[in-house]
Amino acid sequence: MRSLVLIGHGSHLNGESAVAAYRYAELIRARGLFDEVIEGYWKEEPSLRQVLKTTASTDVTVIPMFISEGYFTETVIPRELGLGHQGPVPPEGIARVIGGRTVRYTLPYGVHPGMADVIVARAREVLPELGPDGPDDGVETALIVLGHGTTRNENSSRVIYENAARLRERGLFSEVHALFLDEEPRVTGWADLVRAPRVVIVPFFASEGWHTLETIPEELGLSGVVTPFPDTPHGPQQVHYARPVGTHAAVAEVILHLAEEARGAGGPGGDTERGHEAAWQAFLKLARRGARVGELLVTPELGVFEIRNALDEGRPGGDLMTLVTPEGVRDRVRFTDGGEHRPVHTLRSLPRGWRAVLNEADLRRAVHYTYPAVVEETYAHGCHALRPTPWATTARRQTGIYAKVQRAVPEQVERVAERVCGGCLRTRLWAGDRLTHSFLDGVPGGMPCAEACTFLVAEVREEVARKKAAAASDD
Amino acid sequence: MRSLVLIGHGSHLNGESAVAAYRYAELIRARGLFDEVIEGYWKEEPSLRQVLKTTASTDVTVIPMFISEGYFTETVIPRELGLGHQGPVPPEGIARVIGGRTVRYTLPYGVHPGMADVIVARAREVLPELGPDGPDDGVETALIVLGHGTTRNENSSRVIYENAARLRERGLFSEVHALFLDEEPRVTGWADLVRAPRVVIVPFFASEGWHTLETIPEELGLSGVVTPFPDTPHGPQQVHYARPVGTHAAVAEVILHLAEEARGAGGPGGDTERGHEAAWQAFLKLARRGARVGELLVTPELGVFEIRNALDEGRPGGDLMTLVTPEGVRDRVRFTDGGEHRPVHTLRSLPRGWRAVLNEADLRRAVHYTYPAVVEETYAHGCHALRPTPWATTARRQTGIYAKVQRAVPEQVERVAERVCGGCLRTRLWAGDRLTHSFLDGVPGGMPCAEACTFLVAEVREEVARKKAAAASDD
Incomplete structure (x- = not known):
């Protein structure tokens, strides 16, 4: 049995911050290579301090969903997970036994060599002519790998240079440049550097946001996916602006590679973690009789379970939005009835107006999403543990x-x-x-x-x- | 059957604002002259728009708990109650039939002639020598009736002058002055006006607050209840500073007088208001089987009822603070578990950690305090009314x-x-x-x-x- 944990930053304010981790978790879950895929966050729940407790197996691989190495991947996450490690993570990752679980902590996905493929995939989206060996139409094409850059951490630029070097070797593009928003060489000087008449800019960013949607297009004068620049030092040029690498579905492949490499020679995987299983069996025993968990009402119904806000008890099902997946529950309980983000799920603001009908396995996951780590911690408390x-x-x-x-x-x-x-x-x-x-x-x-x-x-x-x-x- | 309604200003921010109305309601309730005494507020609940619906009889007397006539007593309260009246209220009050109830709206308690007695009572607290005919020790004593004063509304000063005139007639004091904080003649000039060696200042204010506790003592240089002024124009003087009239228990007598006068020749009182009674019977029928009302759990127990926060369901009684009066419930549910004031009682922040054991009559009142006007409005909604x-x-x-x-x-x-x-x-x-x-x-x-x-x-x-x-x- 094997558990995969994806760690996102999360946010106390922005309800969309966690969405990337959710999305990759879903993609990887669908592949069925891990018995479970769990999301954990610095600023949401389950928190870094809780997330290991919420994994069902004794074999846990933890992947930081960050675009580069830095403060979070080297300081915050190892510390909060209790890895007993600080500083750069070696290429093979870190393995520790924590609370009966073997935990493997990897490098962030952004530094994996496979990201070069993601860059190419993003480039191809805005330049369909890009074949396996270069542009099919023979037009000379340059690639700009665009990083944020910062004076505080050299790691964040190193990954840009490494990817540029890798892609230069592949020979798909006539030129490959590593340029930055906030450090030299700056992307604003691209026209002096780039000679090819066609230029693809791929932002090496984790997600769409202020930079990819606002500052980059503004600073470069981009008007859309393709912007003609008729009057540049090297003659007329056309810039193709790609979406950020971090949100490409192919990142899921990179994550799986990272996870496989962390396991080294592999092996049979771990066992069911007993404390975790006991907690959920205690919960299920309760649920089969009907239960109230915080603001949640759990009702057994002919072999399945219905959950809803207890304030909605007795409302006809037709009056409520009926959800049928744990993910549906997750997306509903992430916001209050007033539309506010709920970084702390145990605040008394569980939304109303919905119900979910779920089998036993999905009930577990839905309750995990509604009250992350609560079943595990409450059971442990009952056992004085x-x-x-x-x-x-x-x-x-x-x-x-x-x-x-x-x-x-x-x-x-x-x-x-x-x-x-x-x-x-x-x-x-x-x-x-x-x-x-x-x-x-x-x-x-x-x-x-x-x-x-x-x-x-x-x-x-x-x-x-x-x-x-x-x-x-x-x- | 007769209902008395006391109207306070209330506050969205300050949890103590409603306390005065609660206190007078309790004093009058204890006298048993009215079948019920209900509090209503401009900024709390039951609101002015709801409060009449929450009265049980068809004979309702409404008294504004204000110290003087003005914007609230002449504009806001009549409008929100739906009296169809704006402007000065005649001495005999206003009577209207609203929704099947005869509603009598009176002048604010502060303008009732009986307030002169309250002023004397306050004076006596700081000058025990003050007998029924004047100071027992024969020392010449002046009285200052101190008003706030304002340039916006002459009514607020008129009541001060009227009380001063009344008390001058009684002859208890050698001099009686009407002075003000914010208009002429100002209290800061008292030493030029007052000749008597002993001076009692009674603030004609509704409650203790910034003015009575801070600005008045500071501006006059008062050091406590009694302050000697050895060097004033008319020789050494001693100032006795009384507490504000509005918080004196004798105000309850004034309120009762106002209510009696509003009824004129009196009469047998009204009947039970049928819609109101039907609403509560519907609620009680539910309660006798056990009910959930919002966040409240109502459990019948051997002829009495227990109420608690539904999140506390199943907690042993010994773990909870046990309340036994509707007033106890009222004071508990006025604040969140975080100690924040709850001007809107239907916000999902009902505190936990308590239960109340109540008979049927007290259950009604406790639920009224927990969710003001909710039973009446919900029943009416069910009847499309x-x-x-x-x-x-x-x-x-x-x-x-x-x-x-x-x-x-x-x-x-x-x-x-x-x-x-x-x-x-x-x-x-x-x-x-x-x-x-x-x-x-x-x-x-x-x-x-x-x-x-x-x-x-x-x-x-x-x-x-x-x-x-x-x-x-x-x-």
């Missing part, structure tokens, strides 16, 4: 912009937590609150909170920053 | 600072409503949403919203103001 992490420990672990939460005094943390956690189902064990009965005992709202989530950490950081700003203006 | 008020009508009715919501375009209203109403249990009939099943049909979250509440109106106003500010800064 969930260890709370006090605030001081959580704070000490923070780095980067979050390091300043270490300066928060207990009263500040408590004030922010009262506001933020007041609307959350979970009981703050890490703050000394006691949870004697959980939903597994029939108390719908009973769910443990083992440690401050990143949402609370971010809010405490805001509080510290505000206080500092206020103090400064008092001077 | 709840008429939604479209936004345009609500907006047109607004005056004062809220008149500008008339400028909101439908998209703005919808955007704000999505955010504000997204967390509310109620279904917006006024926006065209349909509610086919309510909690009376067994769907816990099914509750109608007949018109935009003042909370939404205030948020739309903010939106309009923001947009205007943004447009101005674009110029």
Whole structure:
């Protein structure tokens, strides 16, 4: 049995941030090569601190869904996963045994050599004439691999140069350039460098966004997929502007390659992780009698299960949107009825107006999406196996912009937590609150909170920053 | 049968604003002269638009809990209650038949002649020597009736002059002055006017607050209840500073007098209002079988009822704070678990951690406090008797600072409503949403919203103001 975990950044604000990881997970799930594909996030749920607990097997491969190496792949993710590793990840990845699971952590997909194929695939989308050996129409064509570039981390430009070198070797293009938005050589100078009359620009970016949709077209004067430049130093040129590599379906292939390489010689895979399975069996036992989990009502129905918001109990099915897949549930519960993003799924804002009819396997996945890591953590709490992490420990672990939460005094943390956690189902064990009965005992709202989530950490950081700003203006 | 309604201003922000009305309602309830005493608010619930529906009898006396006549007592309250009256209220009050109820609307308690007694009572608290005919110790004593004063409304100063005149006639004090914070003659000039060696200042204010606790003591240099002024134009003087009249328990007597006078020759009182009674009988029928009302779980138990947050279902009673009065429930559900004020009780933030054990009569009142007007409106909706008020009508009715919501375009209203109403249990009939099943049909979250509440109106106003500010800064 094998589990694959895809790690995305996620966002406390933007509900679309997690979509890329969802999409690749779905593509890989459909291939059936892994027994399960789980998404985890820095700023959403299941969080990096929780995601390993939510995997069903003892053989877990973790792939960071980042376009280049850097702070997140080398510092944040290894630390939060508890890998006991900091700094550059070797090409073969890192393997550790964590809580009974063998965890293999790989390089980010963006640095895999297979990304050169994704660049070509993106180029071909805007230049259909590009055959297996070069343009079929014989027109000399240049390729620009466009990176963001930054002065802070040389890794992010290295991957651009490496891909440019690889593609130069393949000989599909008459010229291949590595250019950047924010460092030299800059893409704005392309016309001085590129001689070919036809130029394909492929942004080596993780996703569509402000840069690919706004700043790049604006700075280069692009008017669409193809823009003619009649008056450039090397004569008339035509620029074909491709979509970013990170959202191409072929990235799923790269991810699978990464995962295979991380396993080395391979092997039979792992076993079912017993604690995980026991947690879900406890949940299913409850579900078969009908259960309330937080704001969710689970009703057994002739061999399948129906879930809905408990506030919708008794509403005729026809009044509700009926969902039939865990993914459908996932996409519904990601937003409140007011359309707001729900980075913390245990906030009491589960949307209404829907129901899902699911078999037992899909019920597990739907509940995982509705309340990520809650079944595992609640079961562990019931077995006295969930260890709370006090605030001081959580704070000490923070780095980067979050390091300043270490300066928060207990009263500040408590004030922010009262506001933020007041609307959350979970009981703050890490703050000394006691949870004697959980939903597994029939108390719908009973769910443990083992440690401050990143949402609370971010809010405490805001509080510290505000206080500092206020103090400064008092001077 | 007779109902008394006390109208307070309430607040969207400050959870303490409603407390005065609660307190007087309790005092009068304890006297047993009315079959029920209901609180209603401009900015809390039950709102002015709802409060008459929540009264059980067809004989309703409505008293504005304001210290003086003005915009609220003459414009806002009559309009929102649907009295069909605007402007000064005659001394005998206004009587109207509204929805089958005889409604008597009185002057605010502050203008009742009985307030002179409250002033004396407050004076006596800081000057125990004040006997029925004047100071027992024979020391000449002056009284200052201190009003806020304003250039906008002469009514607010008239009541101060009237009370001063009344008390001058009684002869308890050697001098009686009407002085003001914000208009001439100002209280800051007291030492030039007042000759008596002992001076009692009684603030004619509705409640303790910024003025009575901060600005008045500061401007006058008061150091506590008694402040000696050794060096004033008329020789050494001593100032006794009393608490505001509006919070004195004797105000309850004034309210009762007002109510009696409004009834004129009196009479047998009204009948039970049938629609109201039918609504509550429908609710009780449900409750006797066990019911879910919004986030509330109602469980019949050996002749009494237990209510709690449905998320706490199954928690042992000992884990919860047990409440035994409707007032206890009221004070608990007024705040979220995060300690935030809940001006809109149908927002999905009912606190957890408590239960109440109540008899049938108290259950009615507790549910009224938990979800004000919801039983009446939901029952009416089920009988096709709840008429939604479209936004345009609500907006047109607004005056004062809220008149500008008339400028909101439908998209703005919808955007704000999505955010504000997204967390509310109620279904917006006024926006065209349909509610086919309510909690009376067994769907816990099914509750109608007949018109935009003042909370939404205030948020739309903010939106309009923001947009205007943004447009101005674009110029």
